[in-house]
Amino acid sequence: MSDFADNERLPIFPVYIVIDVSYSMEGAPINAVNNALPELKTMISNNASVGEVARIAILTFSDYARPVVPLCDLQNAPLPTLKPEGNTNFAEAFRTLHAELEQGIRSFGKGVRFYKPVVFFMSDGEHNAGEDWRPPLRKLEDRNFNFNPEIVTFGFGDADPESLQQIATTYAFAAKSGNPTSQVKEIMNALLKSVRTTSNKLAQGNESALSVEPDPEQFTRLGIRQAD
Amino acid sequence: MRQEERSEAPTEIAPYPTPETAPSIGDIVPLVSPYLSGNNFLRLPLLVADSGQLGDYWLTAASLAGKSHLADGTSGQDSFSFARTTDNQAVVAAVCDGLGRYKNTAQLGALILSRVLCSHLALIPREAYLADGQHCFTQAVRSANSDLVSILRQFGYQTFDQFSTTAAFCWISPATRGSRVLIGRIGDCFAFKQSTDYTHGFYNYYSRDADGAINEVSSSLPNPGPIQVEFRAERVGDGEKIVLVTDGLAEDIFSSKDTREWLVNRWSQERVSGLELLHCLSYRKQGSFDDRTALLIERSFRQQE
Numbered sequence: 404m405s406d407f408a409d410n411e412r413l414p415i416f417p418v419y420i421v422i423d424v425s426y427s428m429e430g431a432p433i434n435a436v437n438n439a440l441p442e443l444k445t446m447i448s449n450n451a452s453v454g455e456v457a458r459i460a461i462l463t464f465s466d467y468a469r470p471v472v473p474l475c476d477l478q479n480a481p482l483p484t485l486k487p488e489g490n491t492n493f494a495e496a497f498r499t500l501h502a503e504l505e506q507g508i509r510s511f512g513k514g515v516r517f518y519k520p521v522v523f524f525m526s527d528g529e530h531n532a533g534e535d536w537r538p539p540l541r542k543l544e545d546r547n548f549n550f551n552p553e554i555v556t557f558g559f560g561d562a563d564p565e566s567l568q569q570i571a572t573t574y575a576f577a578a579k580s581g582n583p584t585s586q587v588k589e590i591m592n593a594l595l596k597s598v599r600t601t602s603n604k605l606a607q608g609n610e611s612a613l614s615v616e617p618d619p620e621q622f623t624r625l626g627i628r629q630a631d
Numbered sequence: 632m633r634q635e636e637r638s639e640a641p642t643e644i645a646p647y648p649t650p651e652t653a654p655s656i657g658d659i660v661p662l663v664s665p666y667l668s669g670n671n672f673l674r675l676p677l678l679v680a681d682s683g684q685l686g687d688y689w690l691t692a693a694s695l696a697g698k699s700h701l702a703d704g705t706s707g708q709d710s711f712s713f714a715r716t717t718d719n720q721a722v723v724a725a726v727c728d729g730l731g732r733y734k735n736t737a738q739l740g741a742l743i744l745s746r747v748l749c750s751h752l753a754l755i756p757r758e759a760y761l762a763d764g765q766h767c768f769t770q771a772v773r774s775a776n777s778d779l780v781s782i783l784r785q786f787g788y789q790t791f792d793q794f795s796t797t798a799a800f801c802w803i804s805p806a807t808r809g810s811r812v813l814i815g816r817i818g819d820c821f822a823f824k825q826s827t828d829y830t831h832g833f834y835n836y837y838s839r840d841a842d843g844a845i846n847e848v849s850s851s852l853p854n855p856g857p858i859q860v861e862f863r864a865e866r867v868g869d870g871e872k873i874v875l876v877t878d879g880l881a882e883d884i885f886s887s888k889d890t891r892e893w894l895v896n897r898w899s900q901e902r903v904s905g906l907e908l909l910h911c912l913s914y915r916k917q918g919s920f921d922d923r924t925a926l927l928i929e930r931s932f933r934q935q936e
Contacts, residue, residue, distance in 0.1 A: 406839045407885055408885065408886050408887065409888060411887050411917075413918040455918045517844060519844035612732075
């Protein structure tokens, strides 16, 4: 394939939001997520530098994982209403994410240029499926995987801090005690700010652009650990 | 004064031609008015250009700071340099791009490296290049790397990552038909031959890695470890230009047919001026925020006095 595109091929900043929709998210937490998604869309529409490069995908996971918004310009995408369902299977989340990273980025055309993808992974519980989640995570983080992402984790409720630390590659945050609704709201706020700031920094040619800053009153930053 | 004594009226000087408006490609953000940061003494100008006859060649070079710098007053981080070799047999040139993560300092690395690299490339005689160009380039880069560190130490710096920069450089010398060209690079600057004879208007010396993230830099200088120069050797015809560019402009050339057509159309003329090159680089393109630097070299038979 020629290095020269025959049409206009724009570089993209892929952002994947992976949301736990297990039964424990029922009520105020899932409502907080659903309320934040339109704000994300509005932020992208109002910030042209972000809109030019950021492409967003939303995946949900419980027993199974699925893309509810494929990687796209969110300004033009209908937003889903998320509903709680099932248990919590991290392995499924990572397998689906792996497939969606490759499929989603390639859907913009072979040879599309992209900034290192960023995944925001949020969960309020522990993995409780029978299989080990670490092998699919390792496959995701394998440096030979061309689309291997930076992973930022947010945990609240019954999330296991050690798991959050092992899943993350750069930032891991655990909620301090408090209201799950306000914690979810703060996660979504931090996510919005991060997408905006990171997109703008990438636009400045800053290769180490990822910036995530949730309210330190509500979240503790954890160290990163290798998954066993 | 009687008519016969009156000297002929001077030829009317044509007004400076109004340049064709540089295109806007895709959905673009309105430009902000530039903001100048008042406390960065390492800041480079937003616009830099140069052109002229150098030995057997016409050189044109220009740098335009990316629009991302306009809003926050940070410096453009590209630089270029060129020289005639001390044996007068060739011309050498370099473009350099400071790493964006070091937004207040990397341009100093680019500024210094482009110059010390050219100074070392210029010392090597033509016979040495023809015998083993890759070795010559490697030696010149190693010397330039040492000089860069030395100079920074003299300025009082003890660590050097914040001056990291990538580079593309070349040596070009007349041959029986066209010119012999040697190209080298460190990191992700690019080099092309430019001519309307090529399908896309450009021939690419360095093929791209089609997969892999843009913002993962492969190598840069200064580097305390082994230095790997990606080396190419080719001939170039008299009607063709050698073009060295930094990665922001390379990305636009690869990814945008409209940008390529604009540049090819403007660069097909002979002896492009520095001002014209600045104008060429002022196109607007969706998603294109990075600094843009191009250095063009063409064989030109007007001899330098």
